[in-house]
Amino acid sequence: MKRGFLAWGGALVGLWLLAGAGGAPAAHADEAAAAAEPTVTAPTCSIKGTYPPSKNTKLFDASSGGNLIATLTGAYIPMTLSEIPFDPAAGRARLATSAGSGAMRLEGYVAPADISLFTTRDISVYGGHVWIASAQKVKLVKASLNSLTVEIPIGGTLNQSVRATAPCDAFVLAKGTVSPFEVPGNGRGYMTKKQKIELFDKPNGDVVLSLDMMEGAGQLFWSTEMKLGFVHVMSRSDLTIDAWARLRDLDPLKKGEMQDQYIPPTTQIAGAQLTFDKPPPLVRASKEIPIRAKRDDKAKPIGVIEADTEIYVLETVAGWTNVLPKHLGIVPPDDGGFWIPSSEVPK
Incomplete structure (x- = not known):
């Protein structure tokens, strides 16, 4: 692996609109209230899973603009998606490269379309008659505080699709097991x-x-x-x-005659796999270790190595050591790195 892959930079930035302490004129108070209207999903809308993101997905340190802090290679990685913009095509969602433990957790912002979304259960399209089935890959088209609107093409039709809206817990970032239809005995x-x-x-x-x-x-x-x-x-x-x-x-069909049902096409995703010609040392973290994009104590951490995470130990420079996660699903920009103090490197 080239050394250019071993760096990434930028600090997580949040943008808050603060109302002025003084009493604003009435004409401007309404404008301030309108400006404070939420534009992303609520904190309770957090979607997790382990699956390959689109190859070369870019992770930035801000919801718009900002600096590139990492590239996702397309390998299977744990993820948590939140702060989804109400218009997914017009902004970025927050992504953590962890589902809760045992991962190199970077936090940044990605284009929602680069992250695969699946249903956890049947979600209603029309009352009690038509649903998008569980374990289906869907396209995110809209969001609100606590729900998502998704779309799926109807297999076997002339480019037809349907949309459905469901709470955030009806979705996951991993493909589940398809539930087959149980044919009635007298059907x-x-x-x-x-x-x-x-x-x-x-x-x-x-x-x-x-x-x-x-x-x-x-x-x-x-x-x-x-x-x-x-x-x-x-x-x-x-x-x-x-x-x-x-x-x-x-x-x-004639009584007792069976015919194959249409089965939606699926692709087994292997995920990208990067390898080293000569693997560097592999160690396991016993505690959380902050990660920085620069070799500087004053630099704000851009993530952490969670306890029980396996990492590759790369070069050491002036008391700082560059690392990569074992799955190699996250690499830094060409001009950066994932740096930890050399004194914190697990033995």
Whole structure:
């Protein structure tokens, strides 16, 4: 690894708008109140997980502008995402490279799109009829104090997507296990036979979802109930569906006949893996050790090595030692480093 990878700089900066101590004129008081309106999620909205961020994700020391303090290489690393901007496309979210313990914890700001987000449970798109299923990768499109709005493409359709809003605890930074659909013992399969199909909340009710299928693609549903020319259909893939469809839009399978359901495509993420030609010494921290971007006691720490974290010990210069985490998922800018006092290096 080149020495240029062994540095990063900048201190964590927070920006607070403080009201003046003196009584502001009424005309300006409203402006000050408006300026103080929150623009990021509440402190209770903290999303954790271990997963590879986008390769070469940049970690900055400020929510806008600021200095580059590290690059995330795309390896699996523990992460905690918070302070998510209400408009994720227009700002950065706060990221800590730790999920609570045993990590080199740097804190900075990243573009939210560089961090993969997954559902922890089914989240409702339309009442009790359509949900984004659990363990699905979703795109963050909007945030509020305590909830996120996300989007997912509908597999097998002509570029259709749906959105749903759920509390922050409905999301995680790691892919979970997909829950398969349990076919009822007396269930019968139905395939869509038209390119377009409407799903309703009840027979002759309101449309909850319209599907525009790709040519040659079909949606498999299961049912145990028919009423008034409608079939009560259920399915589970990227979406969970519990709705009604017109019988004339479906092609019933023969009794006992099975057909494969559409399974959303998935990619097994191995994560980037950096290696040394000749690995330096590897040690384990027994206590927290502050990290600085510069070899200077007066420099503000930019993170800590948490207890029980394994680190590589690199060069030592004038009483300071440069280190890297064992997973090599975080590297400093070309002109910086992750420096700790040489006296603090674990033995």
